[in-house]
Amino acid sequence: MRGKPTSLDIAHLAGVSQPTVSRALRGSPMVNEETRRRILAIAEQLNYKVDKNASGLRRQHAGxxxxxxxxxxxxxxxxxxxxxxxxxxxxxxxxxxxxxxxxxxxxxxxxxxxxxxxxxxxxxxxxxxxxxxxxxxxxxxxxxxxxxxxxxxxxxxxxxxxxxxxxxDNVGGGRLAGEHLLAVGRRRIAFLGDASNHYPEFLDRYSGCDEALKAAGFSLDRALQVDAESAEDSGYAAALSLLGRGLPFDAVFAASDLIAIGAMHALQENGLRIPEDVAIVGFDDIPAARIATPALTTVVQDxxxxxxxxxxxxxxxxxxxxxxxxxxxxxxxxxxxxxxxx
Amino acid sequence: MRGKPTSLDIAHLAGVSQPTVSRALRGSPMVNEETRRRILAIAEQLNYKVDKNASGLRRQHAGxxxxxxxxxxxxxxxxxxxxxxxxxxxxxxxxxxxxxxxxxxxxxxxxxxxxxxxxxxxxxxxxxxxxxxxxxxxxxxxxxxxxxxxxxxxxxxxxxxxxxxxxxDNVGGGRLAGEHLLAVGRRRIAFLGDASNHYPEFLDRYSGCDEALKAAGFSLDRALQVDAESAEDSGYAAALSLLGRGLPFDAVFAASDLIAIGAMHALQENGLRIPEDVAIVGFDDIPAARIATPALTTVVQDxxxxxxxxxxxxxxxxxxxxxxxxxxxxxxxxxxxxxxxx
DNA sequence: CTGAAAGCGCTTACAG
DNA sequence: CTGAAAGCGCTTACAG
Missing domain, CATH: 3.40.50.2300 (Response regulator)
Structure with missing residues (x-):
């Protein structure tokens, strides 16, 4: 038997018809138990695998x-x-x-x-x-x-x-970030990330944070929001842009960890201490979040x-x-x- | 025409046989140019895609x-x-x-x-x-x-x-690491990683580094080699084990960046300054290598x-x-x- | 419980 | 250059 074994090969060896082999292999209940065992044993021994193309073609699906x-x-x-x-x-x-x-x-x-x-x-x-x-x-x-x-x-x-x-639950995640920053005494919280309906996840994170602040009588300030995509260099640029606005802020909530890490570099290079001058919270908990210095507080998704x-x-x-x-x-x-x- | 279009559907529409459609689609040179164009246009319009299962079954391969x-x-x-x-x-x-x-x-x-x-x-x-x-x-x-x-x-x-x-070229990479450490004045170089034939890549990195040292009249000291798998916690444990040996060393060449990063944590937690007390070189240039503090010198693979x-x-x-x-x-x-x- | 038959949608000799 | 025919290896009604 050259080449891969087929169900027909097994049928010959088992002394049954080819459809019976197919049924036995697929676990059909209408195959005699002893027949099934014989077929399975032979299939095992020949290392038979159902041909995916043939099966898929016949059943009209790919698996x-x-x-x-x-x-x-x-x-x-x-x-x-x-x-x-x-x-x-x-x-x-x-x-x-x-x-x-x-x-x-x-x-x-x-x-x-x-x-x-x-x-x-x-x-x-x-x-x-x-x-x-x-x-x-x-x-x-x-x-x-x-x-x-x-x-x-x-x-x-x-x-x-x-x-x-x-x-x-991006809103809930944003709320966690906001509540935490409030708890550590921050009030002027910048948001780095595109908070528009083009990026609804980021927008939800923004809204959640804002909700948390509002519940405490504060709110996010749109003047402290800078667009950014989820990438380190984008976060870096956004933080520089934020600094350029000259507005005071004591925390950054970044829409993702990559943005947060890029932002941290920009802030540190400009002489700001983290967390003393600016507290940072990210989102995602990527491996780099633990490795960053200081290690990044972040919202975890499962x-x-x-x-x-x-x-x-x-x-x-x-x-x-x-x-x-x-x-x-x-x-x-x-x-x-x-x-x-x- | 309900369901996905088939080559037969196209054949009907184009007024040719089904095999001709197949030939035209596969770019066979023996199809009239004008016929081919007609077929391609119809296929395009119907959004036809060759059925992978059928094609694979017939051609006896999967693509x-x-x-x-x-x-x-x-x-x-x-x-x-x-x-x-x-x-x-x-x-x-x-x-x-x-x-x-x-x-x-x-x-x-x-x-x-x-x-x-x-x-x-x-x-x-x-x-x-x-x-x-x-x-x-x-x-x-x-x-x-x-x-x-x-x-x-x-x-x-x-x-x-x-x-x-x-x-x-793991040997070459190890050599680069060794030459660099020599160039920055280090002589007692520890190697973290399993340097046996179970992990031939690590072994080659070890050998390459050793070669570089030998070319300068030094060599790696087996007493400064500690087994480690490519994982942060393994690197952390290996560094602790190295410290436990009580032997002096002024550099660590880690068989991978993950090992290096774990080791850096262990060394720093034990009061050693990087690079002042111990210089570190890793291998792989994973994203975390740039983010680590201090940023990790490492061997890059393409x-x-x-x-x-x-x-x-x-x-x-x-x-x-x-x-x-x-x-x-x-x-x-x-x-x-x-x-x-x- | 089992078999003979048909057919999934292609590709590829084989004729013409 | 094109078509009629066969067949890839399965699965699934249909008979029995």
Whole structure:
């Protein structure tokens, strides 16, 4: 028997028909127990694996999910937000548990990715990951829904959105940051990050922080808000821009850790002490947050659970079952950058 | 026409036979130019995509490569070495360029992964990534070769290895580290990392550093070598163990940046100043190396090029063409941890 | 509980 | 340059 063994090979060896082999392998209840055992033993011994192409063709599905990671439109060898890496691990593991293979691809937002997967039967459903301008994105999501391509995305969870989103409670996370900064005595809190409906996650973080301040009789000052994308150099530039405004501030809430780390460099280079002069809080708890000096206080999202939920929801959708929007709780890790620990 | 369009749909619309559509789409030279254009236009308009399962079944290949990332046997939600992330990006892009889809999976070394892919036609070839005990690994590589599964791995490039390896010039990198430490006046250099044939990459880095020292009339002292895996806590523990030996040293060459960063924490917590008391050099240039305080001097591997080479080599192997072992050059980024900059 | 038959959507000799 | 035919290896009604 040259080449890979087929179900027909096994059928011959087991003295049964090929469909019976197929049934036995798929665990059909209408196969005699003793027959099944014989077939399984032979399959095991030949190291037989069901041919994915044949099976997929016949069943009209791929047994595969696709993870699309959107990169910010930086044309260089772009660094994807490290926040997504643990999620990647969690997603791969969850796929394995659900018997799904995982295709991965990096996309530009501008790419023509929306037709690529479903129509070619490469994947039964899509997982969409990546920050970026939501409004620019939205059109394609609508198109996916029209095509009937099952998909889930990580991002802001909003009422009337095309498709299914799973995200963390960004408002709650912002509130945690605001409450903490109030607790350590800060009042003039700058916000670094694009707080518009183009970046609804950032906007929610802003709003949450503002809520916390308002509950204490204060509020965020728009004059202390500077746009920034989730990247170190963007945070660096935003902090310089903030300093250039000449307004007093005693804390920075950055929309992401990358922004926070970039901002810390800019502030420190300008002679400001962290946390004495400026307390910093970030968002994401990427590995670098612990390594930064001082270590960064930040809002933690449960990326592991996030990955699992994304896969579970998508598997439901692929099977035509309902799945729910979910908003995951956040928590705060307090480190030295906010001055709350020695 | 409900459902996805097929080549037969296009054939009807174009008034040709279905095989002609197939030929036109695949760019066969024996299709009339005007016919081809008509077919392509219709395909475009219907948003037709070749069914991957059908095509793969007929052609007996998958058009897919699989990336297997091996995790260290830590049972927790293990953190994959961040060194591999840019490589991941590079690999996905290179696959896209070669028209290959990329399947990704995290594996334990102990898993039974070697039969999973080839036999099921899920992927035509494997890319193996991940540090780990090489000797434990080797048996499965041999098995892959026997099965005829095309694969490439990132790792130490050695003479009589099963299969094709691509790696960086670890000896050269170690030499750079050694020469640099000599140049900044250090003589008693500790090495943190498992320098045995279980971890040939680390061993090569050790040897390279030793070579550099010997060329200047010195050498590495085995009494200053402590085993460590590529993880922060392992580096932390190794540094403590080194301190416990009570031997004088004025520099640490860590087998990886993660080890170096863990070690820096341990040394600093024990009152040692970096670089004044101990100069540190790492290996990999992960993002955290820049963020560490002081910023870490380290040996850079060209991960972008590495990813491209891995994919190119694997595509050659899949097509039955020869591919070569390659050893990529390394370079040194000097930062504050080695005391060479202000 | 099992088998004979059909068919998923392509690609590729084989004729013309 | 184009078409009719076969077949990749499965899964799933349909009979029995």
């Amino acid at each position: 595969t999910l696709a993870l699309l990671l959107f990169e910010d439109p930086t044309p260089d060898e772009s660094h994807i937000n490290p926040f997504f890496f643990p999620m990647l691990g969690s997603i791969t593991r969850a796929c394995a548990r659900h018997g799904q293979d995982l295709l991965i691809s990096f996309q530009q937002f501008s790419d023509d990715w929306h037709a690529e997967y479903g129509d070619s039967h490469k994947a039964d459903g899509l997982i969409l990951l990546g920050y970026g301008d939501y409004l620019a994105h939205q059109g394609k999501l609508t198109k996916l829904v029209e095509q009937g391509t099952p998909f889930v995305r990580w991002g802001a969870v909003m009422p009337d959105q095309p498709g299914l989103s799973i995200g963390c 990326t592991i659970r996030a990955g699992e939920l994304l896969v579970e929801a998508l598997v439901h959708l692929v099977n035509g079952e309902p799945a729910e929007r979910t908003r995951l709780p956040t928590s705060l890790v307090v480190r030295k950058s906010s001055g709350a620990v020695a | 897919t490569l699989a990336l297997l990332l091996f995790e260290d046997p830590t049972p927790d939600e293990s953190h994959i070495n961040p060194f591999f992330f840019p490589m991941l990006g590079s690999i996905t892009r290179a696959c896209a360029r070669h028209g290959q889809d990329l399947l990704i999976s995290f594996q334990q070394f102990s898993d039974d992964w070697h039969a999973e892919y080839g036999d099921s036609h899920k992927a035509d070839g494997l890319i193996l990534l991940g540090y780990g005990d090489y000797l434990a690994h080797q048996g499965k590589l041999t098995k892959l070769v026997e099965q005829g599964t095309p694969f490439v791995r990132w790792g130490a490039v050695m003479p009589d290895q099963p299969g094709l390896s691509i790696g960086c 991960t972008i090029r590495a990813g491209e080479l891995l994919v190119e080599a694997l595509v050659h192997l899949v097509n039955g063409e020869p591919a070569e072992r390659t050893r990529l050059p390394t370079s040194l980024v000097v930062r504050k941890s080695s005391g060479a900059v202000a």
